[in-house]
Amino acid sequence: MQPTDTGNPDYYHRVVDCQWACPAHTDVPEYIRLIAQGQFTQAYLVNRESNVFPGILGRVCDRPCEPACRRGRVEPAPNNEPVAICRLKRVAADHRDDVRPFLPKAPAQKNGRRIACIGAGPASLTVANDLMPLGYDVTIFEKWRTPGGLMRTNIPSFRLPEQVLAEEIGYIIDLGVDLRLGSPVTSMKQLLATGEFDAVFVGSGAPKGKDLKLPGRTDPAAAANIHIGIDWLESVAFDHIKAIGRRVLIIGVGNTAMDCCRTSLRLGASDVKVMARKPRAFFKASEWELEDAEAENVEIVINHAPKAFVIEHGKLAGMLFDLMDYDLDAPLDKGGRIVGERVRGERFIPCDDVILAIGQENAFPWIENDLGIEFDRWHVPKVDATTLQSTRPNVFFGGDAAFGPKNIIWAVEHGHQAAISLHKYCQGLDVNQRPPRGLKLSSRKMGLHEWAYKNDYDPLERRLMPHVDLKERFKKINIEVELGFTAEQAAAEVQRCLNCDVQTVFDARLCIECDACIDICPVDCLTMTVNGTEAEIRQRLKAPTLRATQPLFVSGPLQHTARVMVKDEDVCVHCGLCAERCPTAAWDMQKSKIRIPYASDETSPCSTPQPATRPAPTRRIA
Amino acid sequence: MSFIAKPKVAHPGLPRNELGLTRRDYEGGMSTLCAGCGHDSITAAVIEACWQMSMRPEQLVKLSGIGCSSKTTAYFVSGGHGFNSVHGRMPSIATGAIAANKDLYYIGVSGDGDTLSIGFGQFAHAMRRNLNMLYLIENNGVYGLTKGQFSASADIGSKAKKGEANLQPPIDPVLAALTLGGTFVARSFSGDKEQLVPLIIAGLKHRGFALIDVLSPCVTFNDHEGSTKSYEFVRDNYEEVVHADFIPPAREITAEYAEGDAMPIALHDGSRVLLRKLDPSYDPTHRGKAFNYLRDKLAQNEFVTGLIYIDESSPEFHDMNGTTTTPVNQLSYQQLSPGSKGLEKILARYR
Numbered sequence A: 001m002q003p004t005d006t007g008n009p010d011y012y013h014r015v016v017d018c019q020w021a022c023p024a025h026t027d028v029p030e031y032i033r034l035i036a037q038g039q040f041t042q043a044y045l046v047n048r049e050s051n052v053f054p055g056i057l058g059r060v061c062d063r064p065c066e067p068a069c070r071r072g073r074v075e076p077a078p079n080n081e082p083v084a085i086c087r088l089k090r091v092a093a094d095h096r097d098d099v100r101p102f103l104p105k106a107p108a109q110k111n112g113r114r115i116a117c118i119g120a121g122p123a124s125l126t127v128a129n130d131l132m133p134l135g136y137d138v139t140i141f142e143k144w145r146t147p148g149g150l151m152r153t154n155i156p157s158f159r160l161p162e163q164v165l166a167e168e169i170g171y172i173i174d175l176g177v178d179l180r181l182g183s184p185v186t187s188m189k190q191l192l193a194t195g196e197f198d199a200v201f202v203g204s205g206a207p208k209g210k211d212l213k214l215p216g217r218t219d220p221a222a223a224a225n226i227h228i229g230i231d232w233l234e235s236v237a238f239d240h241i242k243a244i245g246r247r248v249l250i251i252g253v254g255n256t257a258m259d260c261c262r263t264s265l266r267l268g269a270s271d272v273k274v275m276a277r278k279p280r281a282f283f284k285a286s287e288w289e290l291e292d293a294e295a296e297n298v299e300i301v302i303n304h305a306p307k308a309f310v311i312e313h314g315k316l317a318g319m320l321f322d323l324m325d326y327d328l329d330a331p332l333d334k335g336g337r338i339v340g341e342r343v344r345g346e347r348f349i350p351c352d353d354v355i356l357a358i359g360q361e362n363a364f365p366w367i368e369n370d371l372g373i374e375f376d377r378w379h380v381p382k383v384d385a386t387t388l389q390s391t392r393p394n395v396f397f398g399g400d401a402a403f404g405p406k407n408i409i410w411a412v413e414h415g416h417q418a419a420i421s422l423h424k425y426c427q428g429l430d431v432n433q434r435p436p437r438g439l440k441l442s443s444r445k446m447g448l449h450e451w452a453y454k455n456d457y458d459p460l461e462r463r464l465m466p467h468v469d470l471k472e473r474f475k476k477i478n479i480e481v482e483l484g485f486t487a488e489q490a491a492a493e494v495q496r497c498l499n500c501d502v503q504t505v506f507d508a509r510l511c512i513e514c515d516a517c518i519d520i521c522p523v524d525c526l527t528m529t530v531n532g533t534e535a536e537i538r539q540r541l542k543a544p545t546l547r548a549t550q551p552l553f554v555s556g557p558l559q560h561t562a563r564v565m566v567k568d569e570d571v572c573v574h575c576g577l578c579a580e581r582c583p584t585a586a587w588d589m590q591k592s593k594i595r596i597p598y599a600s601d602e603t604s605p606c607s608t609p610q611p612a613t614r615p616a617p618t619r620r621i622a
Numbered sequence B: 001m002s003f004i005a006k007p008k009v010a011h012p013g014l015p016r017n018e019l020g021l022t023r024r025d026y027e028g029g030m031s032t033l034c035a036g037c038g039h040d041s042i043t044a045a046v047i048e049a050c051w052q053m054s055m056r057p058e059q060l061v062k063l064s065g066i067g068c069s070s071k072t073t074a075y076f077v078s079g080g081h082g083f084n085s086v087h088g089r090m091p092s093i094a095t096g097a098i099a100a101n102k103d104l105y106y107i108g109v110s111g112d113g114d115t116l117s118i119g120f121g122q123f124a125h126a127m128r129r130n131l132n133m134l135y136l137i138e139n140n141g142v143y144g145l146t147k148g149q150f151s152a153s154a155d156i157g158s159k160a161k162k163g164e165a166n167l168q169p170p171i172d173p174v175l176a177a178l179t180l181g182g183t184f185v186a187r188s189f190s191g192d193k194e195q196l197v198p199l200i201i202a203g204l205k206h207r208g209f210a211l212i213d214v215l216s217p218c219v220t221f222n223d224h225e226g227s228t229k230s231y232e233f234v235r236d237n238y239e240e241v242v243h244a245d246f247i248p249p250a251r252e253i254t255a256e257y258a259e260g261d262a263m264p265i266a267l268h269d270g271s272r273v274l275l276r277k278l279d280p281s282y283d284p285t286h287r288g289k290a291f292n293y294l295r296d297k298l299a300q301n302e303f304v305t306g307l308i309y310i311d312e313s314s315p316e317f318h319d320m321n322g323t324t325t326t327p328v329n330q331l332s333y334q335q336l337s338p339g340s341k342g343l344e345k346i347l348a349r350y351r
């Protein structure tokens, strides 16, 4: 194999599994270390730079980082739980001091460019967050009387308190954003025709809940008791709906279903069933959301396919389901897929209300079809995946509006990328020329055997989130269920992080091939061997490859024998023992800082961005 | 050394031996030797060998004298028995232990100073007695623990770190063993586990005294230019003459070797050592020829490595002394105590 190009920022970035998996590339190990040092404000600001809403995301993020966490790969089950990355984000948010002095500010001198954002969800808010400090005038048009998008209208307040939303949205609006609430855009043509804006960002989400066209659905007798999930949650959020029947069926088993069932319990229901067509392994809802719902005694019923709404005595009486059997090509725990299905019988389940939570769709009735903005046959706009530019150069899309429903952190990342594109577009630059990522390495060596990070492996188990008592939590709809980590829990959990960003950096010229590193590595990641193809080298590794998806590091030829040093990055615990044992410092532990570019990294000709300042470290954890 | 102990976390795919143990289960305490010391690699090779043999940790007795090398018995198989004796006196402790219990595996770990200077006499007699043990010399050409004075294995002209050259002729433990009746004589290198691990297994299985002289560079005091025991010098002047593969009892010898090159030697428990001669003229079962071959190569400054001489037929210590086949700690009080009449008889023999 050719020697690994570690100068490519992606190589070391990939080693930091969580940061690589995060759509916005949040520098997770860095903020966890800051929390460990009690520097909560700093930790918050590191988060905010990439994910913009640490307090919100610290509660409700989809957390793609956690399944990626290396911790989940190195320890035997049941201890192989990822670091509670998301919970720690909330720790940073909960314990921060006032961060306003350290946030970027809008310059007094505007740059004369005007951007319209449609919808005040996380995507548009991120665009405003990135462009306001550059001197842009950003106007956000929002249909509702409150900003936040689905975070406000659909995510229930027992998961995400209103005040947390208000605070973090406030940081952005207070940059001087022209927020026009209660102002739905009803015609893109008109908006463009005003000539008021240099470019438009569409962050209007995927607002249409899917309906279930089954017998009985259109019967007016049942209409009042069959609800579209996202519309129903919205009505609850705005206090238009304050009660529901005792027996509720939720159709669908995604995250919306989880919010619907738990909300029902808070509006008077006592018998709530979530009806799933398929077995649990095929559920869309995150495992933790399922657990939270089941902890509240929601029943999850599998292998029931909805067949008809049953109306008796002039009102909804229940639903009829087909009982399903599935053929699998392998057992479920071996990742089996469904290859055939059969109906085994049917079952009637009585209920007072049904909530349909089977998905969302894009809908742009307000975008005229003669504007050069093209859509595909599913009404999804044709948008460039990198630049987020539509087929009309001055119109950009992001968040759920761009590629269908995703989640908040993706909306944020789209916002960042769109901001870069908008900034380039307004300067007349090519939006396809993306600013490159960067890499900075700096040694963490302090003394002979001392490192400027805590390198000892802590075998501690993941801390569990404390919850409000089951009896208490239903008293009001907005009682936040999760209490947040205690100081002790936070102090323990941070030690589980492996510091994957403190990289093992190898210099082949220094190695004397003494074997010390090979012998000491607790997880047998290192091998010295004659060079060959990747397949050959993987055969010769000291411990077997578990996942060939993780990269191998291969050095140049070693001085004495021309063999190569190979490292299987997959299970390295970043303990630094290789570097500690190496007599020549051929291995060194170096902190990698992956530089993720933002719009502010490109200076505009007409303004100088105000750099964000950092607070002096102050607080220590209890 | 390192400041943190090797954490217990391990590669989830580590293979297990017949006892269901992984290599990690054969580790010992944290090494306090210098980073990059050859001795630590030998420790790793011993761990690997014991794991491969599916040895129960309590079947192993670890014995040593004094020196950096002698410290290493603490760094492997923490479940084994251990005795860290005085300088150069490990063989007499080993003799006593072996006499008392022939059911265990014995590893003596020593240094070139511990063996060839202060302990030379004990070393020679352990070999004459053909004690059933594996004797590892971790040979770095210096007294590592006392800061790098030349040892008796230092070559003429080899330079100390401060520059002065050694003028006295070296004692070569392999040549010495050949003349003193050693029945398993090998040389290896800490940086070549492919060679060392099967040698350790074969040495432990050998019936009688197995000597492996392991070249083991001292990174701190003897790894500079001008030293003949540095990593670089050893690698450049390293010639494997006979490679030994260890074949456990049940396993077939696969016919990968060219006819005539491979020579199987049966060990007493039914396992075999398969010798692959890398120099076809060499005969590892002929003491005299082995001696001459070695002398010639030494004159050319070459380290001949591999299993240099093997003799499975000579009687070992227990055969010669008629010692008990039952370990002493399993004999009953009646069997062990002659009684007052018996004692009188014994004493009478000395009157």
Ligand SMILES: Cc1cc2nc3c(=O)[nH]c(=O)nc-3n(C[C@H](O)[C@H](O)[C@H](O)COP(=O)(O)OP(=O)(O)OC[C@H]3O[C@@H](n4cnc5c(N)ncnc54)[C@H](O)[C@@H]3O)c2cc1C
Pocket: A060, A061, A062, A118, A119, A120, A121, A122, A123, A124, A141, A142, A143, A144, A147, A148, A149, A150, A151, A154, A155, A183, A184, A185, A186, A203, A204, A205, A206, A207, A230, A233, A255, A256, A259, A366, A398, A399, A400, A401, A405, A406, A407, A408, A409, A411
């Ligand atoms: C029930 C539910 C629970 C969820 N839970 C989570 C979760 O826990 N974690 C997570 O990460 N994600 C969750 N999501 C998904 C997440 O909320 C969305 O992916 C995210 O909010 C999308 O952001 P956005 O900026 O693209 O659009 P949205 O948040 O949808 O915001 C769009 C905004 O545009 C406004 N708008 C639409 N059309 C117009 C118009 N023509 N003129 C003016 N304004 C308009 C809308 O009123 C809305 O305020 C959940 C979604 C649902 C439905």
Ligand SMILES: Cc1ncc(C[n+]2csc(CCOP(=O)(O)OP(=O)(O)O)c2C)c(N)n1
Pocket: B066, B067, B068, B069, B070, B087, B110, B111, B112, B113, B114, B115, B118, B138, B140, B142, B143, B144, B145, B146, B151
């Ligand atoms: C009776 C006695 N004399 C001298 C010493 C001092 N001493 C300690 S270790 C050592 C030499 C060790 O050299 P070696 O056996 O080669 O071990 P190394 O440290 O090189 O591995 C000496 C002379 C001692 N401990 N005891």
Ligand code: SF4
Pocket: A504, A520, A521, A522, A523, A524, A525, A526, A567, A571, A572, A573, A574, A575, A576, A577, A578, A579
């Ligand atoms: S840091 Fe070095 S010693 Fe530790 S696990 Fe990674 S490669 Fe192995």
Ligand code: SF4
Pocket: A510, A511, A512, A513, A514, A515, A516, A517, A518, A578, A581, A582, A583, A584, A585, A586, A587, B036
């Ligand atoms: S410890 Fe250092 S010198 Fe020794 S083999 Fe490893 S990298 Fe090379």
Ligand SMILES: [Mg+2]
Pocket: B067, B111, B112, B113, B138, B139, B140, B141, B142, B143, B144, B151
């Ligand atoms: Mg020595």
